[in-house]
Amino acid sequence: MKTQRIPVAFPDLTGREGEYVGKAIQSSWISSSGEFITRFEKEFASECGTRTSIGVCNGTIALHLALLGLGVRSGDEVIVPSLSFIATANAVRYVGAEPVFADVDPHTWCLSPTEIEAKITRRTRGIVAVHIYGHPADMDVINQIARVHGLWVIEDAAEAHFGRYRGRKVGSLAPISTFSFYGNKIITCGEGGAVAVSDENLEVRMRTLRGQGMDPSRRYFFPITGYNFRISNISCAILCAQLERKDKILARRRSIYQNYLGQLKDIPGIEFQPVAPWAELSPWLFCILVDPSSYGRSRDELMRHLDENGVETRPFFIPLHRLPPFREQSQLRGENLPVTDLLSERGMNLPTFPGLSDKDVEKITALVRDFRKV
Numbered sequence: 368m369k370t371q372r373i374p375v376a377f378p379d380l381t382g383r384e385g386e387y388v389g390k391a392i393q394s395s396w397i398s399s400s401g402e403f404i405t406r407f408e409k410e411f412a413s414e415c416g417t418r419t420s421i422g423v424c425n426g427t428i429a430l431h432l433a434l435l436g437l438g439v440r441s442g443d444e445v446i447v448p449s450l451s452f453i454a455t456a457n458a459v460r461y462v463g464a465e466p467v468f469a470d471v472d473p474h475t476w477c478l479s480p481t482e483i484e485a486k487i488t489r490r491t492r493g494i495v496a497v498h499i500y501g502h503p504a505d506m507d508v509i510n511q512i513a514r515v516h517g518l519w520v521i522e523d524a525a526e527a528h529f530g531r532y533r534g535r536k537v538g539s540l541a542p543i544s545t546f547s548f549y550g551n552k553i554i555t556c557g558e559g560g561a562v563a564v565s566d567e568n569l570e571v572r573m574r575t576l577r578g579q580g581m582d583p584s585r586r587y588f589f590p591i592t593g594y595n596f597r598i599s600n601i602s603c604a605i606l607c608a609q610l611e612r613k614d615k616i617l618a619r620r621r622s623i624y625q626n627y628l629g630q631l632k633d634i635p636g637i638e639f640q641p642v643a644p645w646a647e648l649s650p651w652l653f654c655i656l657v658d659p660s661s662y663g664r665s666r667d668e669l670m671r672h673l674d675e676n677g678v679e680t681r682p683f684f685i686p687l688h689r690l691p692p693f694r695e696q697s698q699l700r701g702e703n704l705p706v707t708d709l710l711s712e713r714g715m716n717l718p719t720f721p722g723l724s725d726k727d728v729e730k731i732t733a734l735v736r737d738f739r740k741v
């Protein structure tokens with residue numbers, strides 16, 4: 368009998384997701400109005416500690432909307448970490464601005480405050496702080512740098528739902544925070560996103576931009592060029608059901624993290640994601656670093672070995688400053704980001720999702736332990 372492959376992520380849709388989708392369909396509100404949209408935007412804002420949240424089609428669009436809302440435009444520079452998913456930098460390009468890449472801090476894997484300072488130029492307008500692999504960036508320091516230099520800050524919290532920074536909620540740590548609800552995220556609706564915001568002017572501007580730029584008090588009058596960035600009531604039906612079970616989902620993910628930590632702890636050459644004393648990690652995808660000099664095998668060899676044994680993994684992101692759309696500009700700026708390069712070369716994600724059993728974790732960790740070459 369062929370054993371089942373263990374995927375790296377798998378959505379948990381075992382609550383009222385189907386029932387709520389059915390309700391949305393029965394109500395015939397399947398587009399961008401409906402009770403689940405209102406409910407989700409309110410409940411998610413409360414999870415973020417913001418006055419409101421705005422649902423959009425995905426996390427990339429959430430970033431795009433945030434940048435439009437802040438008035439970023441051609442010729443502007445935006446500082447972003449190079450260790451991120453490409454959407455962070457792509458969104459900057461969508462508004463005609465240029466992403467300038469900064470290195471990450473080895474203690475958080477998020478934007479290093481000193482690196483940010485070194486990248487600020489006359490053209491810098493803002494910073495996108497990514498909470499990478501569920502770890503919050505050092506937001507107080509980043510916000511302070513932004514204040515001193517007159518910059519705005521966005522939190523890219525796509526990977527860090529429900530994380531905390533010094534006891535405060537991820538989502539409330541910058542004027543605008545963006546989220547993704549892609550299928551591998553902690554709460555998901557397949558494709559979806561949101562921006563969390565408290566400032567009323569920003570909210571009105573982003574809601575208008577999301578809805579084709581239409582004046583909310585005058586139908587078919589469009590004072591600005593807007594977009595269709597809306598989310599559907601069906602997607603929000605799924606998200607409402609996900610939110611109902613978020614504590615359960617988080618508890619199971621945390622237990623998987625603990626399990627991995629316990630079972631991998633004494634393997635030479637296998638290192639874990641650091642967690643700053645002020646951080647409460649969002650348990651998204653469990654990370655390890657493979658140091659080939661003490662493990663005896665490279666990260667890629669280990670990934671191949673796991674794959675051959677039915678376990679799917681992911682390598683860390685390729686540094687954004689090395690990717691074709693960005694590398695030329697990056698080279699012109701002389702960017703040198705050694706921490707990002709090292710993490711990208713050694714890092715990988717192990718399967719992490721609520722349906723992963725303790726036995727699965729045992730199988731995966733045994734494969735990692737036994738593959739070491741001494």
Ligand SMILES: Cc1ncc(COP(=O)(O)O)c(C=O)c1O
Binds near residue numbers: 428451497523547
């Ligand atoms: C850090 C980060 N930002 C933005 C996104 C984009 O989100 P989406 O895939 O929903 O467009 C992702 C990924 O999924 C991400 O990991």
